[in-house]
Amino acid sequence: MDLLLFGPPGAGKGTQAKLLIEELGIPQLSTGDMMRAERASGSDLGKRFAEYMTQGLLVPDELVLELMEKVLSSDAAAKGAIFDGFPRTAPQAEALDAILAKLGRKIDRVVAIEVDLNVIIDRVTGRRVCKSCGQTYHLRYDPPPSDGVCTACGGEIYQRADDTEEKVRTRDSEYQAKTSAVLEHYDAKGVVVRIDGVGELPEVTDRIRAAIASK
Ligand code: AP5
Numbered sequence: 001m002d003l004l005l006f007g008p009p010g011a012g013k014g015t016q017a018k019l020l021i022e023e024l025g026i027p028q029l030s031t032g033d034m035m036r037a038e039r040a041s042g043s044d045l046g047k048r049f050a051e052y053m054t055q056g057l058l059v060p061d062e063l064v065l066e067l068m069e070k071v072l073s074s075d076a077a078a079k080g081a082i083f084d085g086f087p088r089t090a091p092q093a094e095a096l097d098a099i100l101a102k103l104g105r106k107i108d109r110v111v112a113i114e115v116d117l118n119v120i121i122d123r124v125t126g127r128r129v130c131k132s133c134g135q136t137y138h139l140r141y142d143p144p145p146s147d148g149v150c151t152a153c154g155g156e157i158y159q160r161a162d163d164t165e166e167k168v169r170t171r172d173s174e175y176q177a178k179t180s181a182v183l184e185h186y187d188a189k190g191v192v193v194r195i196d197g198v199g200e201l202p203e204v205t206d207r208i209r210a211a212i213a214s215k
Contacts, residue, residue, distance in 0.1 A: 001026060001080045002105055003212065004087075006183060007113035009171040010124035011197050012204060015136050016113070017084045019205050027077055031086040033134050034067055035059065036160075040131075056162055056170030058178060061091050072099050080105070090181040110186045111211045113197035113204070117172055124168045130155040142201070 001024065005013040017028040035053060039046035045063070052059045068086060071077065087093040100106050115123075126139040132155025137144035144150075144157045162171065186192050193211035197204055 001109070001212075002083070002100060002107050003080070004083045004107050004110040004186070005113065005208070006110050006186075006192075007197060008115065008117075008120055008175045008179075009168060010120040010127070011113040011115045012123075012201075013084045013113060014134070015201065016205060016208055017082045018135070019201070020082060020208065024080075024082065026080040026082055028084055029068075029071060029077060029081045029086065030084040030134075031059075031064055031067065031088075032084075034071070038067075054161060056167040056174065058088060058174050061089055061095075064088070064092060065095050068096070069099060072103070083107075087182050088175075088179045090185055093182045093185040107186060107189075107191060109212050110183070110192045111208050112183055112192055112194045113208075114194055115197040117169075119198060120172065121165055121168055124163050125165055127163055128157050128159055130157055132156070 003020075003024070003026070005017055007013055014028075014030060014033070017030065021028055035046070035049040039050050039053070045067075048063060049059055064086065072081075083096075087096045097106065123138060123141075126141070128137045128139065128144045129135070130137075130150035130153060133150060133153040135150050135152040135155075136142075137157065148157045149155070150157055162168075183192060193214055195204070195207040195211055199207075
């Protein structure tokens with residue numbers, strides 16, 4: 001299955017994707033996580049990503065597609081994937097459809113997670129993330145250990161530089177201006193199910209399961 005978890009920054013895409021990897025038996029492909037890993041490696045490509053990410057702006061399509069084409073042509077996602085944070089523009093959606101079509105696949109379901117901006121700001125400014133495995137915590141809703149060591153892998157927990165209120169507002173504006181077109185693209189194909197993203201984590205997971213199962 002190829003599943004797209006769609007929604008604004010902080011909607012819970014990454015958190016929910018990680019909860020579903022084992023159950024669905026397919027990997028999570030997060031362009032945000034991949035770009036942060038590339039930046040951490042100190043590569044030239046990572047430096048180009050940083051120019052945009054630190055400002056809360058979208059990375060240009062050609063750089064994103066270069067990254068995703070490599071991943072999708074590898075064995076890692078041969079049986080499908082949970083796409084998280086990609087595609088984020090109409091050209092990215094068209095490119096993804098073309099890559100998947102060559103593999104005899106298509107996006108089977110888009111689950112659009114709906115959350116208001118005020119909730120998003122609260123979630124994103126309270127988020128803490130493991131540098132090694134990407135495990136996500138929240139200072140109030142899912143507190144990280146007080147010693148700052150990830151419970152999943154022992155890695156270091158930190159706050160993303162783009163998780164300030166100012167950057168979240170910029171990221172949300174980018175989402176409204178460029179990313180909402182992706183929903184229209186998949187709405188036209190009849191594969192979108194919208195769900196309420198507010199509630200306890202297991203409740204939201206149940207809504208995603210129901211959305212996947214619905215026709
Ligand atoms: P990316 O890393 O993809 O960030 P994002 O889409 O802005 O999404 P987030 O990771 O902020 O949020 P999320 O929805 O995964 O929420 P999470 O589960 O963590 O992208 C970062 C940047 O990279 C972009 O700005 C851009 O520059 C670049 N980029 C990436 N992909 C790109 C692309 N395709 N094209 C161009 N540029 C690209 O949850 C948030 C918090 O809320 C957590 O603390 C979590 O614990 C908490 N939480 C989650 N669910 C709940 C709940 N139900 N109740 C209470 N708390 C909850």
